[in-house]
Amino acid sequence: MGSEINRRDAIKRAVAIGVVAVPSASLLSACASSGGGSDKPKSEPTGAKSATNPLGVKKGTPLEAFIFKGGFGDAYVKAAETVYNSEYGIKVKHTGTQGLGPKLQPRFASNTPPDVMDNSGADNLDTAALAKENKLQDLTALLDAPTIDDPSKKVRDVLIAGTVEQGQFGTSAMYAFNYAFTVYGGWYSNKLFQDKGWEYPQTFDQALALGAKAKKENISLFTYPGKYPYYVHFDLLAQIGKVGGKDVLNAIDDLEDGAWQVDAVKQVIGYYEEVAAKKYFMPGSEGMTHIQMQTAWTKGKAAIVADGSWVENEAAPTMPKDFDLAVGALVGSGASDKLPFGTVYAAAGEPYIVAANGKNPVGGMELLRIMISKKETDNFTNTTKSLTCITGASEGLTLTPGLASASKALTAASANVLNSRLQDWYVKLNQETLGNLTLQLLTGKIDAKKWIEGAQKAADATKNDSSVPKFKHV
Amino acid sequence: MRHGKYRFIIGFLAVPVALYAVLVISPFIQDFQISLTDWSGLTPEKHYIGLDNYQKIIHNNLFWKALWHNVLMLLIVPLVTLALGLFFAFMLNVGGRRKGSASVAGVRGAGFYKIVYFFPQVLSVTVIAVLWEQIYNPDPDNGLLNNLLGDVGLTSLQQSWLGDPSIALACIMAVMVWSNVGFYVVLFSAGMASIPGEIYEAALLDGAGRFVTFFRVTLPLLRDTVATGWVYMGIIAMDGFALVQLMSVNNGGPNESTDVVPLLLYKTAFRDNSQYGMAAAIGVAMLIVTLLFAVLTLRLSRRERIEF
Numbered sequence: 001m002g003s004e005i006n007r008r009d010a011i012k013r014a015v016a017i018g019v020v021a022v023p024s025a026s027l028l029s030a031c032a033s034s035g036g037g038s039d040k041p042k043s044e045p046t047g048a049k050s051a052t053n054p055l056g057v058k059k060g061t062p063l064e065a066f067i068f069k070g071g072f073g074d075a076y077v078k079a080a081e082t083v084y085n086s087e088y089g090i091k092v093k094h095t096g097t098q099g100l101g102p103k104l105q106p107r108f109a110s111n112t113p114p115d116v117m118d119n120s121g122a123d124n125l126d127t128a129a130l131a132k133e134n135k136l137q138d139l140t141a142l143l144d145a146p147t148i149d150d151p152s153k154k155v156r157d158v159l160i161a162g163t164v165e166q167g168q169f170g171t172s173a174m175y176a177f178n179y180a181f182t183v184y185g186g187w188y189s190n191k192l193f194q195d196k197g198w199e200y201p202q203t204f205d206q207a208l209a210l211g212a213k214a215k216k217e218n219i220s221l222f223t224y225p226g227k228y229p230y231y232v233h234f235d236l237l238a239q240i241g242k243v244g245g246k247d248v249l250n251a252i253d254d255l256e257d258g259a260w261q262v263d264a265v266k267q268v269i270g271y272y273e274e275v276a277a278k279k280y281f282m283p284g285s286e287g288m289t290h291i292q293m294q295t296a297w298t299k300g301k302a303a304i305v306a307d308g309s310w311v312e313n314e315a316a317p318t319m320p321k322d323f324d325l326a327v328g329a330l331v332g333s334g335a336s337d338k339l340p341f342g343t344v345y346a347a348a349g350e351p352y353i354v355a356a357n358g359k360n361p362v363g364g365m366e367l368l369r370i371m372i373s374k375k376e377t378d379n380f381t382n383t384t385k386s387l388t389c390i391t392g393a394s395e396g397l398t399l400t401p402g403l404a405s406a407s408k409a410l411t412a413a414s415a416n417v418l419n420s421r422l423q424d425w426y427v428k429l430n431q432e433t434l435g436n437l438t439l440q441l442l443t444g445k446i447d448a449k450k451w452i453e454g455a456q457k458a459a460d461a462t463k464n465d466s467s468v469p470k471f472k473h474v
Numbered sequence: 475m476r477h478g479k480y481r482f483i484i485g486f487l488a489v490p491v492a493l494y495a496v497l498v499i500s501p502f503i504q505d506f507q508i509s510l511t512d513w514s515g516l517t518p519e520k521h522y523i524g525l526d527n528y529q530k531i532i533h534n535n536l537f538w539k540a541l542w543h544n545v546l547m548l549l550i551v552p553l554v555t556l557a558l559g560l561f562f563a564f565m566l567n568v569g570g571r572r573k574g575s576a577s578v579a580g581v582r583g584a585g586f587y588k589i590v591y592f593f594p595q596v597l598s599v600t601v602i603a604v605l606w607e608q609i610y611n612p613d614p615d616n617g618l619l620n621n622l623l624g625d626v627g628l629t630s631l632q633q634s635w636l637g638d639p640s641i642a643l644a645c646i647m648a649v650m651v652w653s654n655v656g657f658y659v660v661l662f663s664a665g666m667a668s669i670p671g672e673i674y675e676a677a678l679l680d681g682a683g684r685f686v687t688f689f690r691v692t693l694p695l696l697r698d699t700v701a702t703g704w705v706y707m708g709i710i711a712m713d714g715f716a717l718v719q720l721m722s723v724n725n726g727g728p729n730e731s732t733d734v735v736p737l738l739l740y741k742t743a744f745r746d747n748s749q750y751g752m753a754a755a756i757g758v759a760m761l762i763v764t765l766l767f768a769v770l771t772l773r774l775s776r777r778e779r780i781e782f
Contacts (some may be wrong), residue, residue, distance in 0.1 A: 227723040283610025287637025
């Protein structure tokens, strides 16, 4: 071989160099997981507090906003940022995105998060986990600040009931400010119902009777997006609350032992089993995305869909002009229910969070305070066709049919508003585990008994999983 | 003289090896390090918990289910893709009617087909996923596939496709095959073009038909190219993340029938209470399986090479 270097030797040497290079390399890249800085909030740059600046924002301090750009877009936030800019003499650094989680996780890990975020969408950050890690600013100061329109009123006083609770994670601190208010229920075309002479059902029996009538006309009673089976839970969970009362629903949220094995659950799940057995769900729903499902629904192939009030905006491209969108309240067993017909499931959504150790947490809260001024809420409702979490904010505005119907349903329900926390406290349990069971129930692969058994088992497993942070109704 | 040569070679190797170490090897080591902790990914603090994460994975049914789906993909997708790729490449290069003096020729319009087969390769995975989501739409009017089946009177074959647990995984695998086959048509075409015409002529003189030519001449001479393709395809199949995440119902559903390990990793890290340590452990498991696959494939396909 002589002076020839054979391949094997060359490789050996290359590996040796690699071994030398590795330790220094891991030093170099160590910053990927061990960020600099301590976990404690940095000293907040605050300015003098005044009547127009109650939170004490320091002029000229930069502010960074990371906004989920989904169904609502992000123009409404930009409008509020313009106000902030002129007030505090800076330009808010704005990012609109659909993937907050992957983008912001490293920034939280290295303690350089943006100041204010709209933490919504499928790829959002785990708000509960962030709250548990003390990464989020307690927004109590914002709640106690006066509103812009009427300084005699605190922010806390103008929020729709339930908004504060929606932002709490097992303690009295409020970490998420849910800006939009969503009314859930059975959405239908008033025109279709009037043309056919149908009435929106109030009881399970009426719904089944309507299903039979609709089937004769080749219309399915219900549809749902199989890709996101938790849409069905918007109705299903709240119906359990309507039949059995708020305590039953809270017990389910609190993962109490045997919470699913009560009569109210049996009635509701039994009803879904019957609807599935009679084939009143639109065939193929189990393989559809929400857009595909909504397209079939706006074409009149299905009568009712469990959805949130965002559907008016989302389905607008395929919705006929004379569709006359309306929402129906929760369907229950009847007179034996704990809550009357007219009970709705409504919750504040679109959670805004402020980073505790950002550069300008006070500024983040101030931006939220600007966003709930009459000017900005009007803008939001007009442009996104959605309600905000501010009481009576939609008064005096010309509402679209769906929004008007939702607003009316909310007023009619008065105190009978249900809110299942399962969907934000235990995302995996609600969406995936229960979602899988629901898909099987709706396609007739399992019966109600199996569903309830599976749900109880899944809830127990979540309860016993030490990696899942637990929450309780306060 | 000798020393100078080594210095020369080391001088050339040092930079790429260092880059490889920083960009490839060090993340692996760091991943392993993270997999021994309970890190949430959201704070700088993490605690070492030994092999707890691995223990949890071993006892997690969903992990084994997801791994099985990956193995299924690994067995089926490369086989189908490469077989189709070989078939198309053969037809485009060798399988046509001979005209004039040319010993081999492709089918008519071969150039056009080559471009068409390559189309999916230019599309991003997201575009492909959204496209096929519409094709698989179960609606008999809006869904392309069900609509076609309805038009030819095969309404009994209409399916909910991605919504049916028994065929959902197959539906996604079909898309993987569709989107990758074009690349292999081109790759194998290049390989076939380098096979000397004389060999084909000799086979012809001996009276070999298309079938025999393919199995006795083309395939053995393409062995290396096919083996490389196999490793590539295997790595694509071991991933499968993007298509499953974008297309499957309920994130790996229905009823977990399409879940794959990378998707499980993603959900563990980014959604299910941000368990980065656990996700890192899943990553290590993936690494081991992929390495095993690559080693096995290269071992099995090692053979003497025919020089021409």
